[in-house]
Amino acid sequence: MKIVTLTSEHLLSVQLQQAQAYAIQTVTPEHAQALVSANGVGWAALDDGGTAIACAGIVEMHPQRGMAWALLSDAALSQFKTIHRVVSRVVESAPWRRLEMTVDSRHTAGIAWAERLGFTCEGLMAAYTPDGRDCFLYAKVK
Known part of the structure; x- marks a missing residue:
């Protein structure tokens, strides 16, 4: 698995796990571009073939508040320990006082x-x- 900077193509291609399938309709090209362009952080986890298996990030709502999000595929769940470590580091190092x-x-x-x-x-x-x-x-709240 490789962690890379998030692109709108990653967001549009990740095959969501069943528990998040309801979100498919919200991940439009416009929404994907807005997440990528937002002030904050975003990354994608790619499998060995370069396919996005997870996308996550934090969007700044204001200088003291960020909104965390994650979209995971079934393939990502098989590598969840690694994904959890990455997300934990991002959350701990995030500059916002309040994360939601x-x-x-x-x-x-x-x-x-x-x-x-x-x-x-x-x-x-x-x-x-x-x-x-x-x-x-x-x-x-930190």
Whole structure:
């Protein structure tokens, strides 16, 4: 696996795991370009063939607050330890005092990962996703 700087092509090509399949409709070329162009950090994990298996980053909301996000494929889950180490380092070195992320309320592995990364659940956001799913808001304040 190789970690590279995020491009919109990576975002558009990653084959999302079933737990994140609802997000496919939101990853348009315009949205992908906005994530790549946003102030913050972004990276992609590529398999040995150069295919994007995961994309993640933090978008700056203001100088003290960043919004973390991650899109993972089934292939990324088989290399999760490495991906977790990379994300942990990015989160720990992030310059923002407050980091946030949203996690689908039915995605138990995503909830466990947010907590393992040191995020705390701040509450439920009803009908948060385009298809009406509820999400939890997680935050980590340094």
